[in-house]
Every structure is written in C-alpha cells, then in structure tokens.
Amino acid sequence: MNFAQLLFPDFSLILCGHLLCRFTALNRKVWEPVESLVYYFLFPVLLFHSIVRSPLDLGLASGLAAAGFALAGVAIGLNYSLPWWPGLRQGMDRRLHAASAQVGFRFNSFIALALAEKVAGPQGLQMVAVLIGLCVPIFNIGAVWPMYRQNALKHPTTHRKGFVRELVRNPLILATGGGLLANLVGVHIPPWLEPTVTRIGGTSLALGLMAAGAGMQLGSLAVAKRMGVALLGIKHLAMPLVAWALARLFGLNPSQTAVLLMFSALPTASSCYVLAARMGFNGAYVAGLVTLSTLLGMVSLPFALGMLLNW
Secondary structure, eight states: OOHHHHHHHHHHHHHHHHHHHHHSSOOHHHHHHHHHHIIIIIHHHHHHHHHHTSOOOTTTTHHHHHHHHHHHHHHHHHHHTGGGSTTTSTTOOHHHHHHHGGGGTOOOHHHHHHHHHHHHGGGHHHHHHHHHHHHHHHHHHHHHHHHHHHHHHHSTTOOTHHHHHHHHTOHHHHHHHHHHHHHHHTOOOOTTTHHHHHHHHHHHHHHHHHHHHHTOOGGGGGGGHHHHHHHHHIIIIIHHHHHHHHHHHTTOOHHHHHHHHHHHHSOOOTHHHHHHHHTTSOHHHHHHHHHHHHHHHHHHHHIIIIIITTO
C-alpha cells in the first residue's frame, strides 16, 4: 500500500492554503471566516455522517473498544505530563502546551476512514467506526480541557461550570455525541440527503486543511522545538508501541490489531489548528505541528502496519 500517495492530497491542500494566504490577496482576513464555517458547520456535519453511516456493534467489538479506551487514556496522560518531563520543565509556555497537547493524541478521521477497508477488509470500516465513535468524545474533551483551564487562569472570575458550558457548546463534541447516539438507536441519514451530506464532508476536508495551511507559520515552531519533538514523538512512536502492547493484552484478532495499530499511527487531526485558533491560542504553532504530523504519518503508518503488525 502506498501510504505516501494516500497522504499527499492532505499535505498538498495544507501547502495550497499556505501559498494562497502568503502570496495572493486571499490573506488572513479572508481565511478567518472560513475557519468559523469549518468549525461550526462543516466539520460537525462530517463527524456526524462518519459515525452514523457505519453500524456499531459494541458487543462484537468489546475488546477493540477496551483497547481504544486504554490507548486514549495513555496518550492523553503522556501529553498532559510533558511539563514535568526532564529537559522540558524549565521555561515551558503553559498556554502553548495547552493548545498543542491535543496534537499528540488526536487523529485524522478522514485518513482513518480511507484506510480502514484496505487494512482490515469489509469489517475494517465498522471497526474504525467503533474507535471513532468512542474515542473522539474523549479526545475532544482532552483537547478542550487544558485550553479552558488556561483561559480560566487568565480570567480568574470564570467558574468551573464554564468548562461544562464550553463542552456543551462545542460543535465537534455535539456532532460526535449526536452521531454515536443516532447510530446506537438506528437512526440513519435518508438516502435523498446522502449526496448533500457527502459533499459537505468533502468540502470540510478541503477547506479545513487549507485553513490550517493559511494559518501556518513554520517559523513559529522555533519557539518550542523540544516540546514539538516530544509531542510528535508521542504521536508517531509511543502510541503505535502502546497500541501493539494493548492488542496483545486484550487478545485482539489480526484484523482488530491492524485497525488499532493503524488508528494509533494516524497523523493528527487537521481541526487541531481550528480549535486552538478559535479558543484564542497560538494557532500558527499548532498548524505547524499538524503539517509535520502529516509528513510523519508517511513513516509511522508503514512502521505500525509493517514492522509492529508482523512482530
């Protein structure tokens, strides 16, 4: 399987957005409304559709679901712990860490859905839908919490219940929770509406990646090189190794193991940049990490599905 060819369209869209923003009249003033459109409408529709279109059978996938929960917990814990790592304690910008921690555990669901059937056959899409449906709410809460906490520290009058309001109003979490509930009760998108929803999903992918490129300033990565290396190391090396160990711990079959390893090695979510920017953090730094993660996915996917799967 040519993983580089599979990932190239995502990276090329990021590059396209960056070039348009930097060298044409389509500057940041043009892309800011695009970010809002993607964040509040296009991405939520895509997430909802991705979850409801593949029936979830939690009984048959209980082992995979348990491994996915464990992987999510370990990944979030590792990324949250960075401020206490030797060599990173001194001078770490806590707001920058709060914005970028999500890069180390979130994943690109578009690539996951594109790869699933190729990796594990007809059941692959259903298995990855289980992981998406169960892990996306956890990862989105994990992404929002440190940024909310930093904003609360910046504005001490903010009450803890504001975090609940932040989650309740978060369109990505609402879409994921709604999609999971709809799937479990058997609600599906009507056939006559499928073409429209599918087009919205395709638009969200293209515009979301281009918006990430438009906000990208690779030079901004220099402000926290060591933290960036640690985050991407967790995402593209530690997570596949943890997934390999969990697959054996939970006794997953070969197809489930392949899906879990693929899931662990995916590039981070392009919406990391959108979420950080919309919550008032350094979106340019996060966009740079998203770009590098997309490139590293060309290495970590073959590593996970080649070396670890056959180990």
